[in-house]
Amino acid sequence: MSEQPLVLHIFTHDMRLSDNSSLFHAAKTGRVWPIFIDDHADDPYPVGGASRWWLYQSLRDLHTRLDGGLSIFTGSMLEVVSDLIARFPIQGVFWNHRYDAYHRRQADSVTELLRQKGIAARSFNGSLLWEPWSVRKDDGTPYKVFTPFYRKGCLKGPTQSRCVESAPSDLHTVPCETLDPGVPLDKAGILPSGDWHQKFEPLWQVGEQAAQTQLQRFLDDGLSDYKKGRDFPAKRHVSMLSPYLRHGNISASQVHEAIGQMPPDVNTDHFCSELGWREFSYYLLYHFQDLPCANLQKKFDRFPWSTNDADLRAWQQGQTGIPIVDAGMRQLWQTGYMHNRLRMIVGSFLVKNLGHHWVEGEKWFRHCLVDHDLASNSASWQWVAGCGTDAAPYFRIFNPVTQGQRFDPTGEFTRKYVPELQHLPDDFLFNPWDAPVLVLQVAEVGLGTNYPRPIVDLKQSREQALEKFKRLSS
Numbered sequence: 001m002s003e004q005p006l007v008l009h010i011f012t013h014d015m016r017l018s019d020n021s022s023l024f025h026a027a028k029t030g031r032v033w034p035i036f037i038d039d040h041a042d043d044p045y046p047v048g049g050a051s052r053w054w055l056y057q058s059l060r061d062l063h064t065r066l067d068g069g070l071s072i073f074t075g076s077m078l079e080v081v082s083d084l085i086a087r088f089p090i091q092g093v094f095w096n097h098r099y100d101a102y103h104r105r106q107a108d109s110v111t112e113l114l115r116q117k118g119i120a121a122r123s124f125n126g127s128l129l130w131e132p133w134s135v136r137k138d139d140g141t142p143y144k145v146f147t148p149f150y151r152k153g154c155l156k157g158p159t160q161s162r163c164v165e166s167a168p169s170d171l172h173t174v175p176c177e178t179l180d181p182g183v184p185l186d187k188a189g190i191l192p193s194g195d196w197h198q199k200f201e202p203l204w205q206v207g208e209q210a211a212q213t214q215l216q217r218f219l220d221d222g223l224s225d226y227k228k229g230r231d232f233p234a235k236r237h238v239s240m241l242s243p244y245l246r247h248g249n250i251s252a253s254q255v256h257e258a259i260g261q262m263p264p265d266v267n268t269d270h271f272c273s274e275l276g277w278r279e280f281s282y283y284l285l286y287h288f289q290d291l292p293c294a295n296l297q298k299k300f301d302r303f304p305w306s307t308n309d310a311d312l313r314a315w316q317q318g319q320t321g322i323p324i325v326d327a328g329m330r331q332l333w334q335t336g337y338m339h340n341r342l343r344m345i346v347g348s349f350l351v352k353n354l355g356h357h358w359v360e361g362e363k364w365f366r367h368c369l370v371d372h373d374l375a376s377n378s379a380s381w382q383w384v385a386g387c388g389t390d391a392a393p394y395f396r397i398f399n400p401v402t403q404g405q406r407f408d409p410t411g412e413f414t415r416k417y418v419p420e421l422q423h424l425p426d427d428f429l430f431n432p433w434d435a436p437v438l439v440l441q442v443a444e445v446g447l448g449t450n451y452p453r454p455i456v457d458l459k460q461s462r463e464q465a466l467e468k469f470k471r472l473s474s
């Protein structure tokens with residue numbers, strides 16, 4: 001019997017063996033050589049430190065699951081593929097789709113190279129429920145509003161081809177040492193420099209099995225009160241699946257299918273609609289390629305954004321003197337994650353009260369989030385800033401005091417991340433500047449000494465923001 005053809009599967013943001021369309025089809029075609037190429041030198045939106053830590057852990061997990069059979073290369077994807085096809089009898093190259101302009105161009109150039117060499121290039125949907133080009137308005141143009149997009153997508157049903165085995169049953173990987181093992185993971189320069197990321201290690205279990213465990217935890221404990229509970233950062237009603245979905249330790253289809261097996265109710269519906277927002281973000285990124293840098297509503301190009309670096313640094317460091325904002329920003333720095341309610345509050349505060357351009361928030365989140373996702377991050381920042389397609393209106397400015405009182409009523413979350421205020425009574429936890437001197441003394445809070453005074457006046461900054469917006473609209 002003749003030897004099966006040698007085919008490459010390039011792992012990108014699909015760090016799993018199960019339900020991996022490209023890997024599944026590669027396995028059906030021949031002997032698979034699984035590789036990862038760390039190509040980020042020219043990426044205009046390079047992955048930040050926290051996400052690279054997650055990527056490193058995911059690669060370690062994959063390497064183990066493939067019995068050490070994953071080759072890692074660094075450098076331009078085009079050059080690496082070109083070199084490998086010149087040196088080895090590779091007959092096909094397989095990968096899963098990516099949707100941003102940079103990675104689409106990269107895939108196009110690899111496809112063209114392979115076409116010239118007469119080698120098969122095949123790419124698949126490995127991360128979305130609906131390919132962005134498959135959902136369109138009746139007139140053929142893309143949707144700009146979530147609800148009709150979501151309805152149309154639901155009608156279509158998932159378009160990702162399902163391949164549910166724990167790993168393709170016919171997966172025969174080629175021992176990479178007989179080909180080219182590439183660079184050892186620890187020498188590939190994937191881990192960020194410094195030791196910031198070390199604090200993530202006790203907090204997160206990374207990898208394919210860990211993603212399934214996290215999903216099961218959510219189905220057992222979180223989903224039953226998701227719709228209401230998801231707004232309260234101290235509760236465990238959100239899934240915390242975002243970093244696993246972002247890096248592809250689990251697929252959207254796997255999560256969607258697991259939810260579909262639960263008794264349908266408002267919680268399952270709401271959870272699916274949140275997965276729908278993820279789909280919509282990718283949809284926008286695909287159809288509006290400058291989503292990560294340009295206001296979708298062009299009138300915001302004229303907005304007079306602030307350039308106050310001190311304010312921006314205070315926001316990044318969780319030292320604004322606004323407790324719920326500081327709690328969110330410190331959660332981000334300490335854990336690489338931030339609860340969605342907090343993302344909206346700190347986002348509104350940065351863009352509206354401090355008047356900074358949303359791209360500053362996008363950049364900082366990109367650096368700090370283990371779940372940083374170019375599509376969801378950019379679309380969400382545009383949503384928060386009011387300049388996206390289906391955005392929260394600019395004039396809806398969150399009041400961080402009432403948001404704190406409403407969504408962290410016992411103060412459990414805020415006290416955890418802002419321990420300077422832990423003895424402050426609930427009545428003043430979210431507005432310590434209103435507390436009588438004696439109350440502050442008893443709680444051992446020194447405003448301006450052990451906890452900052454607010455860097456802006458909330459009422460005044462809100463009025464200024466509305467005034468600027470009014471001028472923009474007139």
Ligand SMILES: Cc1cc2nc3c(=O)[nH]c(=O)nc-3n(C[C@H](O)[C@H](O)[C@H](O)COP(=O)(O)OP(=O)(O)OC[C@H]3O[C@@H](n4cnc5c(N)ncnc54)[C@H](O)[C@@H]3O)c2cc1C
Nearest residue numbers: 238239240241242274275277278340343372373376377380
């Ligand atoms: C300013 C801002 C920046 C954000 N940046 C990111 C980001 O970089 N990466 C990211 O994955 N999400 C981002 N989000 C969306 C959302 O905050 C996170 O997806 C969510 O908090 C992740 O926690 P979870 O997995 O527990 O969510 P759950 O509530 O359990 O939701 C389940 C899944 O649905 C998806 N999802 C939920 N809400 C949204 C949403 N609003 N938009 C898109 N997808 C959503 C996520 O994949 C999430 O894992 C951002 C939101 C805001 C307001």
